[in-house]
Amino acid sequence: MREYAYYPGCSVKGTARxxxxxxxxxxGALDVRLNELDDWNCCGATAYMSIDENEAIxxxxxxxxLAGRTGQDxxxxxxxxxxxxxxxxxxxxxxxxxxxxxxxxxxxxGLTDGHxxxxxxxxxxxxxxxxxxxxxxxxxxxxEGLKVAPYYGCQIVRPYALFDAQDDPQTMDxxxxxxxxEVVDFYPFKTRCCGGSQTGTLPEVGYDLIxxxxxxxxxxxxxxxxxxxxxxxxxxxxxxxxxxxxxxxxPIPVVYFTQILGVALGLSPRALGLHxxxxxxxxxxxRRAAHVG
Amino acid sequence: MxxxxxxxxxxxxxxxxxxxxxxxxxxxxxxxxxxxxHCGQCSGSCPLSTYMDRSPRQLMxxxxxxxxxxxxxxxxxxxxxxxxxxxxxxxHGIGVTEVMxxxxxxxxxxxxxxxxxxxxxxxxxxxxMVVNYGRVSEARLITGLLLKTSWRRLFRRAGQGWxxxxxGRVSTxxxxxxxxxxxxxxxxxxxxxxxxxxx
Numbered sequence: 001m002r003e004y005a006y007y008p009g010c011s012v013k014g015t016a017r018x019x020x021x022x023x024x025x026x027x028g029a030l031d032v033r034l035n036e037l038d039d040w041n042c043c044g045a046t047a048y049m050s051i052d053e054n055e056a057i058x059x060x061x062x063x064x065x066l067a068g069r070t071g072q073d074x075x076x077x078x079x080x081x082x083x084x085x086x087x088x089x090x091x092x093x094x095x096x097x098x099x100x101x102x103x104x105x106x107x108x109x110g111l112t113d114g115h116x117x118x119x120x121x122x123x124x125x126x127x128x129x130x131x132x133x134x135x136x137x138x139x140x141x142x143x144e145g146l147k148v149a150p151y152y153g154c155q156i157v158r159p160y161a162l163f164d165a166q167d168d169p170q171t172m173d174x175x176x177x178x179x180x181x182e183v184v185d186f187y188p189f190k191t192r193c194c195g196g197s198q199t200g201t202l203p204e205v206g207y208d209l210i211x212x213x214x215x216x217x218x219x220x221x222x223x224x225x226x227x228x229x230x231x232x233x234x235x236x237x238x239x240x241x242x243x244x245x246x247x248x249x250x251p252i253p254v255v256y257f258t259q260i261l262g263v264a265l266g267l268s269p270r271a272l273g274l275h276x277x278x279x280x281x282x283x284x285x286x287r288r289a290a291h292v293g
Numbered sequence: 294m295x296x297x298x299x300x301x302x303x304x305x306x307x308x309x310x311x312x313x314x315x316x317x318x319x320x321x322x323x324x325x326x327x328x329x330x331h332c333g334q335c336s337g338s339c340p341l342s343t344y345m346d347r348s349p350r351q352l353m354x355x356x357x358x359x360x361x362x363x364x365x366x367x368x369x370x371x372x373x374x375x376x377x378x379x380x381x382x383x384x385h386g387i388g389v390t391e392v393m394x395x396x397x398x399x400x401x402x403x404x405x406x407x408x409x410x411x412x413x414x415x416x417x418x419x420x421x422m423v424v425n426y427g428r429v430s431e432a433r434l435i436t437g438l439l440l441k442t443s444w445r446r447l448f449r450r451a452g453q454g455w456x457x458x459x460x461g462r463v464s465t466x467x468x469x470x471x472x473x474x475x476x477x478x479x480x481x482x483x484x485x486x487x488x489x490x491x492x
Contacts, residue, residue: 010428010429010431010468011431013428013464013468014430014431014432014462014463014464014468015431015457015462015463016462017461017462018462039427039470039471039472040470041423041427041428041470041472041476042423042427042428042429044423045419046374046375047415047416047419047420048416048419048420048423049375049394050394050397050398050401050413050416051398051401051416051417051420052398052420052483052484052485053321053394053395053398053485054483054484054485055420055424055480055483055484055485057483058479058480058482058483059423059476059479059480061479062476062479091321095321101482101483102483104482105479105482105483106479108478108479108482109472109475109476109478109479110475154374154375154376154377154378155375155376155377158376158377158378158380158381159377159380159381159388159390166381192340192376193340193341193374193376193378195374196374196375196376197374197412197415198341198372198374200411200415200435200438201411201412201415202371202372202411202412205341205344205372209340209341238453241453275460276460276461276462277460278456278460
């Protein structure tokens with residue numbers, strides 16, 4: 001049994017519930033336990049950085065301090081949370097005035113600096129700790145013939161590429177290949193911007209960016225788009241109906257990579273949160289499943 | 294055309310604010326901004342530059358030379374989604390995204406953005422919700438923002454809201470943490486212009 005501290009972030013408790021459901025189910029099946037940090041706070045994402053960067057580092061520092069007490073690596077499934085936590089760590093390490101200020105601020109609320117904690121994404125844990133070979137062994141339903149477009153989004157490889165290639169990341173490709181699915185070549189779209197929060201604030205701009213991604217996936221014959229970030233999934237799935245008014249586009253399911261892996265591991269669609277999809281995904285994923293062994 | 298709408302295409306020395314140029318060089322990540330060679334990698338890689346009134350390359354140039362008003366009044370800074378394409382492409386290691394963040398902060402601080410413009414409002418609402426409760430309640434954040442900006446959009450989004458409700462992806466519950474008092478204390482100690490800043 002492997003154990004990690006777990007930082008869910010706000011989205012997987014709401015619009016991205018299916019991500020947490022499928023992540024916990026998949027890791028459970030692989031004998032990995034995530035222990036949710038007690039009383040974690042919001043990472044601040046990109047919006048908070050636009051108001052006060054030092055405060056944003058303070059928010060991250062509290063979560064790192066809570067994780068530091070567990071002695072375990074910290075796993076977070078959200079690209080934005082992952083980046084903010086790693087960015088705060090880097091700043092604390094490289095900028096002594098920031099470090100001094102953070103340690104004092106933490107002290108005043110009875111916490112000790114935790115910037116040594118490793119902050120990791122589930123892709124990193126699955127490829128480097130669990131290993132792709134183990135995934136191949138544990139797959140009971142091969143998803144032969146399912147064409148998947150792997151979409152990584154931006155902040156998991158930029159500005160830092162800590163566990164994967166910056167330009168053409170491969171970790172999700174390898175995990176999806178282990179399920180028997182056919183991974184379509186989604187370069188260079190795999191790391192293009194999903195529009196971030198602009199889909200809400202400047203929809204006419206956000207929708208253009210999303211359309212480019214959906215069209216690229218459709219043009220490459222993908223049956224489904226696999227995502228690793230709550231905001232990417234939200235943007236690509238939820239905007240489809242609105243985009244249809246401007247662009248003719250075939251609806252395409254957008255799921256979390258853990259939902260595809262979960263189907264291949266023989267987990268039930270409900271346990272993987274597939275019933276929460278707005279563009280139906282369950283039939284697309286399960287009709288290809290062929291039982292092995 | 295009335296004379297009031299005439300805008301010079303060329304900027305002059307008189308319009309520079311040297312203090313602004315010094316300030317931008319001190320932004321963490323912008324230390325190398327003076328070494329910008331105007332190669333345009335930032336503009337070329339930016340997925341939003343096509344919508345911008347000034348490209349990232351132009352913004353970097355104007356910022357490093359101290360043309361504060363041009364930079365802060367540009368809508369371009371609000372289009373940045375922090376995807377970091379520019380940052381990883383810059384051959385001189387300029388954290389273009391960090392500069393963009395710094396410009397947003399400065400513009401919000403000096404209230405230099407179109408009134409009612411959603412992006413800075415979202416940042417402020419998000420910030421206040423986190424400071425007060427420690428977590429973001431997505432539905433409350435979006436509803437609150439739409440109430441402040443556009444009633445019509447709130448109604449148009451009602452159908453979408455229902456779809457989320459039906460699939461259990463939205464909650465009206467207020468998300469919050471137990472350590473709200475400690476978090477507030479921490480945030481105040483970290484605040485850039487607060488007591489902690491001088492130390």
